[in-house]
Amino acid sequence: MELVNTLSILLIATFFLVWLWLKNKYNFWKSRGIHTPPYSLFFGNMKSAVWQQDSFADRTLQFYREFKSRNLRHGGLYIFWRPTYVPIDLDIIKSIMQVDFQHFVDRGMYINEKVDPLTTHLFNLEGKRWKLLRNKLSPTFTSGKLKMMYETMIDCTKGLYQVMDQEVGKPVDIKDILGRFTTDIIGSCAFGLDINSLENPNSEFRIKGRPLFHRDFLGNLKQLLLILMPNIMRKLNMRLLPKDVGDFFINVVKNNVEYREKNNITRKDFMHLLIQLKNRGKLVDDDKLVSENITDNENTITLEEITAQAFIFFEAGFETSSTTMTFCLYELAKNKDIQDKVRQEIRKVYDKYGHKLTYEAAMDLIYLEQTINETLRKYPPLPSLGRICTKDYKVPGTDLVLEKGMRVLILILGIHRNPEYYPDPEKFDPERFSEENKSTRPAFTFLPFGEGPRVCIGTRFGMMQSKIGLASLLLNYEFSVNEKMKEPLRFDPESFIVSTKGGMWLDVKKISSEKIELLP
Numbered sequence: 001m002e003l004v005n006t007l008s009i010l011l012i013a014t015f016f017l018v019w020l021w022l023k024n025k026y027n028f029w030k031s032r033g034i035h036t037p038p039y040s041l042f043f044g045n046m047k048s049a050v051w052q053q054d055s056f057a058d059r060t061l062q063f064y065r066e067f068k069s070r071n072l073r074h075g076g077l078y079i080f081w082r083p084t085y086v087p088i089d090l091d092i093i094k095s096i097m098q099v100d101f102q103h104f105v106d107r108g109m110y111i112n113e114k115v116d117p118l119t120t121h122l123f124n125l126e127g128k129r130w131k132l133l134r135n136k137l138s139p140t141f142t143s144g145k146l147k148m149m150y151e152t153m154i155d156c157t158k159g160l161y162q163v164m165d166q167e168v169g170k171p172v173d174i175k176d177i178l179g180r181f182t183t184d185i186i187g188s189c190a191f192g193l194d195i196n197s198l199e200n201p202n203s204e205f206r207i208k209g210r211p212l213f214h215r216d217f218l219g220n221l222k223q224l225l226l227i228l229m230p231n232i233m234r235k236l237n238m239r240l241l242p243k244d245v246g247d248f249f250i251n252v253v254k255n256n257v258e259y260r261e262k263n264n265i266t267r268k269d270f271m272h273l274l275i276q277l278k279n280r281g282k283l284v285d286d287d288k289l290v291s292e293n294i295t296d297n298e299n300t301i302t303l304e305e306i307t308a309q310a311f312i313f314f315e316a317g318f319e320t321s322s323t324t325m326t327f328c329l330y331e332l333a334k335n336k337d338i339q340d341k342v343r344q345e346i347r348k349v350y351d352k353y354g355h356k357l358t359y360e361a362a363m364d365l366i367y368l369e370q371t372i373n374e375t376l377r378k379y380p381p382l383p384s385l386g387r388i389c390t391k392d393y394k395v396p397g398t399d400l401v402l403e404k405g406m407r408v409l410i411l412i413l414g415i416h417r418n419p420e421y422y423p424d425p426e427k428f429d430p431e432r433f434s435e436e437n438k439s440t441r442p443a444f445t446f447l448p449f450g451e452g453p454r455v456c457i458g459t460r461f462g463m464m465q466s467k468i469g470l471a472s473l474l475l476n477y478e479f480s481v482n483e484k485m486k487e488p489l490r491f492d493p494e495s496f497i498v499s500t501k502g503g504m505w506l507d508v509k510k511i512s513s514e515k516i517e518l519l520p
Protein backbone atom coordinates (compact mmCIF):
# COMPACT_ATOMS: atom_id res chain seq x y z
CA MET A 1 0.00 0.00 0.00
CA GLU A 2 2.83 2.33 0.95
CA LEU A 3 4.54 1.57 -2.39
CA VAL A 4 1.34 2.45 -4.27
CA ASN A 5 1.08 5.74 -2.40
CA THR A 6 4.70 6.60 -3.13
CA LEU A 7 4.29 5.77 -6.82
CA SER A 8 1.12 7.87 -7.06
CA ILE A 9 2.87 10.85 -5.48
CA LEU A 10 5.84 10.43 -7.82
CA LEU A 11 3.51 10.27 -10.85
CA ILE A 12 1.57 13.36 -9.81
CA ALA A 13 4.84 15.21 -9.12
CA THR A 14 6.17 14.24 -12.56
CA PHE A 15 3.00 15.43 -14.29
CA PHE A 16 3.13 18.66 -12.33
CA LEU A 17 6.78 19.25 -13.29
CA VAL A 18 6.10 18.53 -16.96
CA TRP A 19 3.10 20.85 -16.83
CA LEU A 20 5.24 23.60 -15.25
CA TRP A 21 7.97 23.04 -17.84
CA LEU A 22 5.46 23.28 -20.70
CA LYS A 23 3.80 26.36 -19.18
CA ASN A 24 7.19 28.00 -19.01
CA LYS A 25 7.95 27.06 -22.62
CA TYR A 26 4.65 28.53 -23.79
CA ASN A 27 5.54 31.84 -22.17
CA PHE A 28 8.29 32.39 -24.72
CA TRP A 29 6.49 34.64 -27.22
CA LYS A 30 4.31 36.43 -24.68
CA SER A 31 7.39 37.51 -22.72
CA ARG A 32 8.78 39.04 -25.93
CA GLY A 33 5.54 40.82 -26.83
CA ILE A 34 4.94 38.67 -29.91
CA HIS A 35 1.42 37.55 -30.84
CA THR A 36 0.61 33.83 -31.16
CA PRO A 37 -2.64 32.24 -32.41
CA PRO A 38 -4.45 30.08 -29.80
CA TYR A 39 -2.49 26.91 -29.01
CA SER A 40 -2.91 23.78 -26.95
CA LEU A 41 -0.55 22.24 -24.41
CA PHE A 42 1.85 19.70 -25.98
CA PHE A 43 0.83 20.08 -29.67
CA GLY A 44 1.15 23.88 -29.63
CA ASN A 45 -0.37 25.34 -32.81
CA MET A 46 -0.17 22.09 -34.72
CA LYS A 47 -2.86 20.00 -33.06
CA SER A 48 -5.38 19.97 -35.92
CA ALA A 49 -2.64 19.32 -38.50
CA VAL A 50 -1.11 16.44 -36.51
CA TRP A 51 -4.55 14.90 -36.00
CA GLN A 52 -5.17 15.44 -39.71
CA GLN A 53 -8.33 17.50 -39.19
CA ASP A 54 -6.72 20.30 -41.20
CA SER A 55 -4.09 20.02 -43.89
CA PHE A 56 -0.73 21.59 -43.10
CA ALA A 57 -1.33 23.96 -46.05
CA ASP A 58 -4.68 25.18 -44.62
CA ARG A 59 -3.10 25.66 -41.23
CA THR A 60 -0.33 27.87 -42.65
CA LEU A 61 -2.98 29.93 -44.47
CA GLN A 62 -4.91 30.42 -41.22
CA PHE A 63 -1.75 31.58 -39.39
CA TYR A 64 -0.83 34.03 -42.15
CA ARG A 65 -4.34 35.52 -42.24
CA GLU A 66 -4.46 35.90 -38.48
CA PHE A 67 -1.14 37.79 -38.33
CA LYS A 68 -2.05 39.88 -41.36
CA SER A 69 -5.52 40.78 -40.01
CA ARG A 70 -3.75 42.27 -36.99
CA ASN A 71 -1.42 44.21 -39.24
CA LEU A 72 1.60 42.51 -37.72
CA ARG A 73 5.09 42.48 -39.22
CA HIS A 74 5.72 39.11 -37.63
CA GLY A 75 4.29 36.57 -35.21
CA GLY A 76 5.15 33.49 -33.19
CA LEU A 77 4.02 29.87 -33.28
CA TYR A 78 4.63 26.81 -31.17
CA ILE A 79 5.33 23.63 -33.10
CA PHE A 80 4.60 21.35 -30.17
CA TRP A 81 6.54 23.31 -27.51
CA ARG A 82 9.26 24.67 -29.82
CA PRO A 83 8.88 28.42 -30.49
CA THR A 84 8.93 29.22 -34.20
CA TYR A 85 9.34 32.68 -35.65
CA VAL A 86 7.05 33.73 -38.51
CA PRO A 87 8.03 36.79 -40.55
CA ILE A 88 5.13 38.42 -42.43
CA ASP A 89 6.70 41.66 -43.59
CA LEU A 90 8.38 41.19 -46.99
CA ASP A 91 11.50 43.15 -45.99
CA ILE A 92 12.07 40.85 -43.03
CA ILE A 93 11.52 37.81 -45.26
CA LYS A 94 14.03 39.18 -47.75
CA SER A 95 16.58 39.79 -44.98
CA ILE A 96 16.24 36.24 -43.71
CA MET A 97 16.29 34.48 -47.07
CA GLN A 98 18.79 36.60 -48.89
CA VAL A 99 20.47 39.66 -47.34
CA ASP A 100 21.43 38.07 -44.01
CA PHE A 101 21.44 34.49 -45.26
CA GLN A 102 24.61 33.69 -43.29
CA HIS A 103 22.40 33.76 -40.14
CA PHE A 104 19.91 31.29 -41.65
CA VAL A 105 21.89 28.75 -43.64
CA ASP A 106 20.15 25.57 -42.45
CA ARG A 107 16.67 24.07 -42.59
CA GLY A 108 16.91 21.98 -39.44
CA MET A 109 15.95 18.68 -41.06
CA TYR A 110 16.68 15.26 -39.59
CA ILE A 111 19.94 13.66 -40.69
CA ASN A 112 21.14 10.26 -39.52
CA GLU A 113 24.14 9.20 -41.54
CA LYS A 114 24.50 5.89 -39.72
CA VAL A 115 21.07 4.28 -40.07
CA ASP A 116 19.58 6.49 -42.78
CA PRO A 117 22.42 7.41 -45.19
CA LEU A 118 19.93 8.76 -47.73
CA THR A 119 19.19 11.67 -45.40
CA THR A 120 22.57 13.26 -46.21
CA HIS A 121 21.30 15.02 -49.31
CA LEU A 122 21.40 18.60 -50.45
CA PHE A 123 17.99 19.56 -49.04
CA ASN A 124 18.95 18.38 -45.53
CA LEU A 125 22.67 19.12 -45.29
CA GLU A 126 23.86 22.03 -43.18
CA GLY A 127 26.57 24.68 -43.01
CA LYS A 128 29.84 24.12 -44.83
CA ARG A 129 28.88 20.61 -45.94
CA TRP A 130 25.81 21.96 -47.68
CA LYS A 131 27.75 24.83 -49.32
CA LEU A 132 30.45 22.52 -50.63
CA LEU A 133 27.94 20.07 -52.09
CA ARG A 134 25.78 22.84 -53.58
CA ASN A 135 28.87 24.17 -55.39
CA LYS A 136 29.65 20.72 -56.71
CA LEU A 137 26.11 20.00 -57.87
CA SER A 138 25.19 23.39 -59.36
CA PRO A 139 26.95 22.67 -62.67
CA THR A 140 24.67 19.63 -63.18
CA PHE A 141 21.61 21.94 -63.30
CA THR A 142 22.69 24.53 -65.89
CA SER A 143 20.56 25.22 -68.96
CA GLY A 144 23.19 23.39 -71.06
CA LYS A 145 22.75 20.23 -68.99
CA LEU A 146 18.97 20.58 -69.10
CA LYS A 147 19.17 20.80 -72.88
CA MET A 148 21.28 17.64 -72.88
CA MET A 149 18.51 15.80 -70.97
CA TYR A 150 15.65 17.22 -73.02
CA GLU A 151 15.26 14.22 -75.32
CA THR A 152 15.41 11.81 -72.40
CA MET A 153 12.48 13.72 -70.90
CA ILE A 154 10.54 13.77 -74.18
CA ASP A 155 10.90 9.98 -74.47
CA CYS A 156 8.61 9.61 -71.45
CA THR A 157 5.70 11.31 -73.26
CA LYS A 158 5.27 8.13 -75.37
CA GLY A 159 3.99 6.25 -72.34
CA LEU A 160 1.78 9.21 -71.47
CA TYR A 161 -0.02 9.10 -74.84
CA GLN A 162 -0.57 5.37 -74.50
CA VAL A 163 -2.23 5.69 -71.11
CA MET A 164 -4.29 8.71 -72.12
CA ASP A 165 -5.59 6.98 -75.25
CA GLN A 166 -6.82 4.11 -73.09
CA GLU A 167 -8.60 6.54 -70.79
CA VAL A 168 -10.42 8.69 -73.36
CA GLY A 169 -14.16 8.72 -72.70
CA LYS A 170 -13.81 7.67 -69.04
CA PRO A 171 -13.41 9.82 -65.92
CA VAL A 172 -9.64 10.12 -65.49
CA ASP A 173 -7.74 10.69 -62.24
CA ILE A 174 -5.15 12.91 -63.86
CA LYS A 175 -3.20 13.22 -60.60
CA ASP A 176 -2.29 9.54 -60.67
CA ILE A 177 -1.30 9.56 -64.35
CA LEU A 178 0.90 12.64 -63.98
CA GLY A 179 2.53 11.15 -60.85
CA ARG A 180 3.48 8.14 -62.97
CA PHE A 181 4.72 10.40 -65.78
CA THR A 182 7.11 12.39 -63.54
CA THR A 183 8.22 9.19 -61.78
CA ASP A 184 9.28 7.95 -65.22
CA ILE A 185 11.04 11.22 -66.09
CA ILE A 186 12.97 11.54 -62.82
CA GLY A 187 13.63 7.81 -62.69
CA SER A 188 15.11 8.09 -66.15
CA CYS A 189 17.06 11.33 -65.59
CA ALA A 190 18.22 10.81 -61.99
CA PHE A 191 18.61 7.03 -61.86
CA GLY A 192 19.08 6.29 -65.53
CA LEU A 193 16.37 3.65 -65.56
CA ASP A 194 13.35 2.98 -67.74
CA ILE A 195 10.80 2.61 -65.01
CA ASN A 196 7.66 2.49 -67.16
CA SER A 197 5.33 3.26 -64.28
CA LEU A 198 2.92 4.68 -66.86
CA GLU A 199 2.63 1.20 -68.32
CA ASN A 200 2.93 -0.53 -64.99
CA PRO A 201 1.30 1.54 -62.18
CA ASN A 202 2.60 -0.94 -59.61
CA SER A 203 6.25 -0.60 -60.54
CA GLU A 204 8.51 -0.86 -57.50
CA PHE A 205 9.68 2.73 -57.93
CA ARG A 206 6.12 4.03 -57.70
CA ILE A 207 5.32 1.85 -54.70
CA LYS A 208 8.50 2.90 -52.86
CA GLY A 209 7.93 6.55 -53.76
CA ARG A 210 4.40 6.71 -52.30
CA PRO A 211 5.20 6.82 -48.55
CA LEU A 212 7.56 9.76 -49.12
CA PHE A 213 4.61 12.12 -49.43
CA HIS A 214 1.66 10.45 -47.77
CA ARG A 215 1.72 9.87 -44.06
CA ASP A 216 -0.86 8.73 -41.58
CA PHE A 217 -1.21 10.17 -38.09
CA LEU A 218 1.76 8.22 -36.68
CA GLY A 219 3.92 9.05 -39.68
CA ASN A 220 3.11 12.75 -39.23
CA LEU A 221 3.90 12.60 -35.54
CA LYS A 222 7.19 10.80 -36.12
CA GLN A 223 8.28 13.30 -38.78
CA LEU A 224 7.64 16.23 -36.45
CA LEU A 225 9.38 14.59 -33.50
CA LEU A 226 12.44 13.77 -35.61
CA ILE A 227 12.76 17.42 -36.55
CA LEU A 228 11.95 18.62 -33.04
CA MET A 229 14.33 16.42 -31.09
CA PRO A 230 16.95 15.29 -33.60
CA ASN A 231 19.66 14.54 -31.04
CA ILE A 232 17.50 12.22 -28.95
CA MET A 233 16.10 10.60 -32.08
CA ARG A 234 19.61 10.02 -33.45
CA LYS A 235 20.64 8.38 -30.19
CA LEU A 236 17.61 6.10 -30.50
CA ASN A 237 18.72 5.28 -34.06
CA MET A 238 15.37 6.41 -35.43
CA ARG A 239 14.91 6.32 -39.18
CA LEU A 240 13.09 8.82 -41.31
CA LEU A 241 12.66 6.40 -44.20
CA PRO A 242 11.34 2.86 -43.85
CA LYS A 243 14.32 0.47 -44.14
CA ASP A 244 13.02 -1.27 -47.26
CA VAL A 245 12.60 2.08 -49.05
CA GLY A 246 16.17 3.17 -48.14
CA ASP A 247 17.68 -0.19 -49.14
CA PHE A 248 15.80 -0.16 -52.43
CA PHE A 249 17.21 3.20 -53.55
CA ILE A 250 20.74 2.39 -52.31
CA ASN A 251 20.82 -0.86 -54.29
CA VAL A 252 19.38 0.71 -57.42
CA VAL A 253 22.14 3.35 -57.51
CA LYS A 254 24.97 0.97 -56.55
CA ASN A 255 24.03 -1.55 -59.26
CA ASN A 256 23.54 1.15 -61.83
CA VAL A 257 26.91 2.87 -61.17
CA GLU A 258 28.74 -0.47 -61.19
CA TYR A 259 27.06 -1.52 -64.43
CA ARG A 260 27.83 1.74 -66.20
CA GLU A 261 31.44 1.82 -65.03
CA LYS A 262 32.06 -1.79 -65.98
CA ASN A 263 30.51 -1.43 -69.42
CA ASN A 264 31.72 2.13 -70.06
CA ILE A 265 28.17 3.36 -70.63
CA THR A 266 27.31 7.05 -70.96
CA ARG A 267 23.72 8.31 -71.00
CA LYS A 268 22.22 11.79 -71.12
CA ASP A 269 21.12 12.05 -67.50
CA PHE A 270 22.02 13.25 -63.98
CA MET A 271 23.49 9.87 -63.08
CA HIS A 272 26.12 10.31 -65.78
CA LEU A 273 26.95 13.78 -64.42
CA LEU A 274 27.12 12.48 -60.85
CA ILE A 275 29.44 9.64 -61.92
CA GLN A 276 31.69 12.23 -63.55
CA LEU A 277 31.80 14.14 -60.27
CA LYS A 278 32.64 10.92 -58.44
CA ASN A 279 35.51 9.99 -60.72
CA ARG A 280 36.86 13.39 -61.73
CA GLY A 281 35.45 16.03 -59.40
CA LYS A 282 34.22 18.04 -62.35
CA LEU A 283 32.00 17.79 -65.41
CA VAL A 284 33.69 17.31 -68.73
CA ASP A 285 32.19 17.20 -72.21
CA ASP A 286 31.81 13.59 -73.29
CA ASP A 287 34.26 13.81 -76.18
CA LYS A 288 36.91 15.34 -73.92
CA LEU A 289 36.19 12.80 -71.24
CA VAL A 290 37.82 10.06 -73.23
CA SER A 291 40.96 11.94 -74.18
CA GLU A 292 41.69 14.27 -71.26
CA ASN A 293 42.63 12.94 -67.91
CA ILE A 294 41.23 15.78 -65.84
CA THR A 295 40.73 15.16 -62.16
CA ASP A 296 39.97 17.58 -59.35
CA ASN A 297 40.31 15.48 -56.24
CA GLU A 298 38.95 18.12 -53.88
CA ASN A 299 35.62 18.14 -55.64
CA THR A 300 35.01 14.44 -56.08
CA ILE A 301 31.93 12.93 -54.44
CA THR A 302 31.49 9.44 -53.03
CA LEU A 303 29.10 6.68 -54.10
CA GLU A 304 27.08 7.30 -50.91
CA GLU A 305 26.79 10.98 -51.80
CA ILE A 306 25.67 10.12 -55.33
CA THR A 307 22.99 7.85 -53.91
CA ALA A 308 21.62 10.47 -51.51
CA GLN A 309 21.55 13.12 -54.27
CA ALA A 310 19.83 10.88 -56.82
CA PHE A 311 17.30 10.12 -54.09
CA ILE A 312 16.56 13.80 -53.33
CA PHE A 313 16.28 14.60 -57.04
CA PHE A 314 13.62 11.91 -57.14
CA GLU A 315 11.90 12.94 -53.89
CA ALA A 316 11.98 16.68 -54.61
CA GLY A 317 11.35 16.37 -58.32
CA PHE A 318 8.48 14.02 -59.09
CA GLU A 319 5.62 14.98 -56.78
CA THR A 320 6.23 18.75 -56.95
CA SER A 321 6.00 18.82 -60.75
CA SER A 322 3.15 16.34 -61.01
CA THR A 323 1.00 18.32 -58.54
CA THR A 324 1.80 21.49 -60.48
CA MET A 325 0.60 19.92 -63.75
CA THR A 326 -2.43 18.42 -61.99
CA PHE A 327 -3.64 21.74 -60.58
CA CYS A 328 -2.85 23.44 -63.87
CA LEU A 329 -5.05 21.03 -65.85
CA TYR A 330 -7.81 21.41 -63.27
CA GLU A 331 -7.78 25.20 -63.64
CA LEU A 332 -7.63 24.88 -67.44
CA ALA A 333 -10.58 22.48 -67.35
CA LYS A 334 -12.52 25.11 -65.41
CA ASN A 335 -11.35 28.03 -67.55
CA LYS A 336 -11.88 26.87 -71.14
CA ASP A 337 -10.91 30.25 -72.64
CA ILE A 338 -7.47 30.01 -70.99
CA GLN A 339 -7.16 26.36 -72.08
CA ASP A 340 -7.82 27.39 -75.71
CA LYS A 341 -5.34 30.25 -75.49
CA VAL A 342 -2.55 28.01 -74.11
CA ARG A 343 -3.25 25.37 -76.79
CA GLN A 344 -3.15 27.98 -79.54
CA GLU A 345 0.23 29.18 -78.34
CA ILE A 346 1.65 25.65 -78.23
CA ARG A 347 0.40 24.94 -81.78
CA LYS A 348 1.82 28.20 -83.08
CA VAL A 349 5.24 27.59 -81.56
CA TYR A 350 5.20 23.94 -82.66
CA ASP A 351 4.52 25.02 -86.26
CA LYS A 352 7.11 27.80 -86.09
CA TYR A 353 9.84 25.32 -85.17
CA GLY A 354 9.07 23.00 -88.10
CA HIS A 355 6.41 20.81 -86.42
CA LYS A 356 8.64 19.99 -83.49
CA LEU A 357 8.82 21.11 -79.91
CA THR A 358 12.58 21.43 -79.66
CA TYR A 359 14.27 22.70 -76.48
CA GLU A 360 14.36 26.21 -77.99
CA ALA A 361 10.64 25.97 -78.88
CA ALA A 362 9.80 24.94 -75.32
CA MET A 363 11.66 28.02 -74.07
CA ASP A 364 9.43 30.10 -76.37
CA LEU A 365 6.17 28.97 -74.70
CA ILE A 366 5.69 32.21 -72.81
CA TYR A 367 1.95 32.03 -72.08
CA LEU A 368 2.25 28.40 -70.96
CA GLU A 369 4.99 29.52 -68.56
CA GLN A 370 2.71 32.29 -67.23
CA THR A 371 -0.02 29.67 -66.74
CA ILE A 372 2.34 27.37 -64.82
CA ASN A 373 3.45 30.32 -62.68
CA GLU A 374 -0.15 31.22 -61.90
CA THR A 375 -0.69 27.57 -60.89
CA LEU A 376 2.37 27.71 -58.62
CA ARG A 377 1.02 30.91 -57.10
CA LYS A 378 -2.37 29.43 -56.24
CA TYR A 379 -1.03 26.00 -55.34
CA PRO A 380 2.65 26.18 -54.32
CA PRO A 381 3.63 22.52 -53.75
CA LEU A 382 5.49 23.49 -50.57
CA PRO A 383 3.08 25.76 -48.64
CA SER A 384 5.85 27.04 -46.34
CA LEU A 385 9.63 27.20 -46.12
CA GLY A 386 11.75 26.46 -43.08
CA ARG A 387 14.99 27.96 -41.86
CA ILE A 388 17.01 27.71 -38.66
CA CYS A 389 18.74 30.69 -37.13
CA THR A 390 22.40 29.65 -37.15
CA LYS A 391 23.80 32.85 -35.52
CA ASP A 392 21.97 35.20 -33.14
CA TYR A 393 20.07 37.75 -35.19
CA LYS A 394 18.41 41.08 -34.45
CA VAL A 395 15.35 41.35 -36.67
CA PRO A 396 15.75 44.59 -38.67
CA GLY A 397 13.47 47.45 -37.60
CA THR A 398 12.47 45.69 -34.35
CA ASP A 399 13.92 44.97 -30.90
CA LEU A 400 13.49 41.23 -31.29
CA VAL A 401 16.63 39.08 -31.17
CA LEU A 402 16.35 35.56 -32.57
CA GLU A 403 18.68 33.23 -30.75
CA LYS A 404 20.75 30.57 -32.44
CA GLY A 405 18.57 27.49 -32.94
CA MET A 406 15.29 29.38 -33.44
CA ARG A 407 13.09 27.92 -36.15
CA VAL A 408 11.68 30.21 -38.83
CA LEU A 409 8.64 29.47 -41.00
CA ILE A 410 7.87 31.49 -44.13
CA LEU A 411 4.22 31.11 -45.09
CA ILE A 412 4.33 31.03 -48.88
CA LEU A 413 0.71 30.02 -49.48
CA GLY A 414 -0.46 32.98 -47.39
CA ILE A 415 1.68 35.42 -49.37
CA HIS A 416 0.48 33.93 -52.67
CA ARG A 417 -3.19 34.32 -51.65
CA ASN A 418 -2.84 37.80 -50.18
CA PRO A 419 -5.19 40.22 -52.06
CA GLU A 420 -2.74 43.09 -51.42
CA TYR A 421 -0.29 41.43 -53.83
CA TYR A 422 -2.74 39.44 -55.95
CA PRO A 423 -6.19 41.13 -56.16
CA ASP A 424 -9.06 38.62 -56.27
CA PRO A 425 -6.60 35.85 -55.27
CA GLU A 426 -8.96 32.91 -55.91
CA LYS A 427 -9.24 33.90 -59.58
CA PHE A 428 -6.96 31.97 -61.93
CA ASP A 429 -5.38 34.56 -64.18
CA PRO A 430 -2.07 33.88 -66.02
CA GLU A 431 -1.93 37.56 -67.01
CA ARG A 432 -0.66 38.26 -63.50
CA PHE A 433 2.68 36.90 -64.75
CA SER A 434 3.08 39.01 -67.89
CA GLU A 435 6.37 40.97 -67.76
CA GLU A 436 4.42 44.17 -67.26
CA ASN A 437 2.29 42.91 -64.38
CA LYS A 438 5.18 41.14 -62.65
CA SER A 439 7.10 44.40 -62.45
CA THR A 440 4.29 46.06 -60.44
CA ARG A 441 4.58 43.58 -57.55
CA PRO A 442 7.07 43.82 -54.68
CA ALA A 443 9.94 41.32 -54.52
CA PHE A 444 9.45 38.17 -52.43
CA THR A 445 5.75 37.83 -53.27
CA PHE A 446 6.29 34.77 -55.50
CA LEU A 447 8.20 32.03 -53.74
CA PRO A 448 7.19 28.58 -55.11
CA PHE A 449 10.86 27.65 -55.53
CA GLY A 450 12.07 29.54 -52.44
CA GLU A 451 14.68 32.28 -52.67
CA GLY A 452 18.27 33.16 -51.84
CA PRO A 453 21.24 30.78 -51.87
CA ARG A 454 19.01 27.84 -50.86
CA VAL A 455 16.56 28.35 -53.70
CA CYS A 456 15.42 25.13 -55.44
CA ILE A 457 18.32 23.81 -57.49
CA GLY A 458 15.89 22.02 -59.84
CA THR A 459 13.77 25.05 -60.80
CA ARG A 460 14.61 24.84 -64.52
CA PHE A 461 14.17 21.07 -64.58
CA GLY A 462 10.82 21.28 -62.76
CA MET A 463 9.53 23.97 -65.12
CA MET A 464 10.72 22.06 -68.18
CA GLN A 465 9.15 18.74 -67.25
CA SER A 466 5.88 20.53 -66.44
CA LYS A 467 5.98 22.31 -69.81
CA ILE A 468 6.68 19.06 -71.66
CA GLY A 469 3.87 17.18 -69.91
CA LEU A 470 1.33 19.96 -70.41
CA ALA A 471 2.30 20.68 -74.01
CA SER A 472 2.04 17.03 -75.02
CA LEU A 473 -1.38 16.71 -73.37
CA LEU A 474 -2.87 19.98 -74.56
CA LEU A 475 -1.82 19.39 -78.16
CA ASN A 476 -3.74 16.12 -78.23
CA TYR A 477 -6.57 16.30 -75.72
CA GLU A 478 -9.26 18.62 -74.39
CA PHE A 479 -10.03 18.65 -70.68
CA SER A 480 -13.16 19.38 -68.66
CA VAL A 481 -14.10 18.74 -65.03
CA ASN A 482 -15.85 15.40 -64.40
CA GLU A 483 -18.85 15.21 -62.06
CA LYS A 484 -16.89 12.85 -59.77
CA MET A 485 -14.66 15.79 -58.84
CA LYS A 486 -15.25 16.97 -55.28
CA GLU A 487 -15.58 20.75 -55.24
CA PRO A 488 -14.66 23.12 -53.70
CA LEU A 489 -11.21 21.58 -53.60
CA ARG A 490 -9.93 20.44 -50.22
CA PHE A 491 -6.25 20.06 -49.44
CA ASP A 492 -5.29 16.57 -48.32
CA PRO A 493 -4.37 16.42 -44.59
CA GLU A 494 -2.26 13.30 -45.20
CA SER A 495 0.06 15.07 -47.59
CA PHE A 496 2.52 17.69 -46.44
CA ILE A 497 2.77 19.07 -49.93
CA VAL A 498 -0.23 20.85 -51.40
CA SER A 499 -2.42 18.15 -52.89
CA THR A 500 -6.12 17.42 -53.28
CA LYS A 501 -8.03 14.84 -51.36
CA GLY A 502 -9.66 12.16 -53.49
CA GLY A 503 -7.90 12.54 -56.84
CA MET A 504 -8.41 15.01 -59.65
CA TRP A 505 -11.18 13.75 -61.90
CA LEU A 506 -11.28 15.12 -65.42
CA ASP A 507 -13.01 14.19 -68.69
CA VAL A 508 -10.67 13.80 -71.63
CA LYS A 509 -11.58 14.22 -75.29
CA LYS A 510 -9.23 13.45 -78.15
CA ILE A 511 -8.78 16.47 -80.44
CA SER A 512 -7.87 14.57 -83.58
CA SER A 513 -7.34 10.96 -84.59
CA GLU A 514 -3.79 11.88 -85.60
CA LYS A 515 -1.28 11.93 -82.75
CA ILE A 516 0.94 15.01 -82.44
CA GLU A 517 4.30 13.97 -81.02
CA LEU A 518 6.59 16.65 -79.57
CA LEU A 519 9.67 15.35 -81.39
CA PRO A 520 8.35 13.15 -84.22
Ligand code: HEM
Pocket residue numbers: 122123124134312313314316317318320321324380381382385386447448449450451452453454455456457458459461462463466
Ligand atom coordinates in the same frame (compact mmCIF):
# COMPACT_ATOMS: atom_id res chain seq x y z
C1 HEM B 1 7.59 22.40 -59.75
C2 HEM B 1 8.66 21.79 -59.30
C3 HEM B 1 9.41 22.15 -58.02
C4 HEM B 1 9.06 22.97 -56.98
C5 HEM B 1 7.78 23.79 -56.82
C6 HEM B 1 10.15 22.94 -56.03
C7 HEM B 1 10.18 23.67 -54.85
C8 HEM B 1 11.28 23.72 -53.99
C9 HEM B 1 11.36 24.54 -52.82
C10 HEM B 1 10.25 25.48 -52.33
C11 HEM B 1 12.56 24.33 -52.25
C12 HEM B 1 13.08 24.99 -50.97
C13 HEM B 1 13.72 26.34 -51.34
C14 HEM B 1 14.06 27.21 -50.16
O1 HEM B 1 14.12 26.71 -49.03
O2 HEM B 1 14.27 28.42 -50.36
C15 HEM B 1 13.27 23.36 -53.05
C16 HEM B 1 14.54 22.90 -52.79
C17 HEM B 1 15.16 21.91 -53.52
N1 HEM B 1 14.67 21.32 -54.67
FE1 HEM B 1 12.96 21.78 -55.64
N2 HEM B 1 11.11 22.10 -56.50
C18 HEM B 1 10.71 21.59 -57.71
C19 HEM B 1 11.40 20.71 -58.52
C20 HEM B 1 12.62 20.16 -58.22
C21 HEM B 1 13.34 19.21 -59.05
C22 HEM B 1 12.85 18.72 -60.40
C23 HEM B 1 14.48 18.87 -58.38
C24 HEM B 1 15.59 17.94 -58.80
C25 HEM B 1 15.69 17.30 -59.91
C26 HEM B 1 14.49 19.62 -57.13
C27 HEM B 1 15.48 19.54 -56.18
C28 HEM B 1 15.57 20.36 -55.07
C29 HEM B 1 16.69 20.32 -54.14
C30 HEM B 1 17.89 19.39 -54.21
C31 HEM B 1 16.44 21.32 -53.18
C32 HEM B 1 17.34 21.69 -52.01
C33 HEM B 1 18.28 22.86 -52.45
C34 HEM B 1 19.27 23.28 -51.38
O3 HEM B 1 18.96 23.21 -50.20
O4 HEM B 1 20.37 23.71 -51.76
N3 HEM B 1 13.35 20.38 -57.07
N4 HEM B 1 12.46 23.00 -54.11
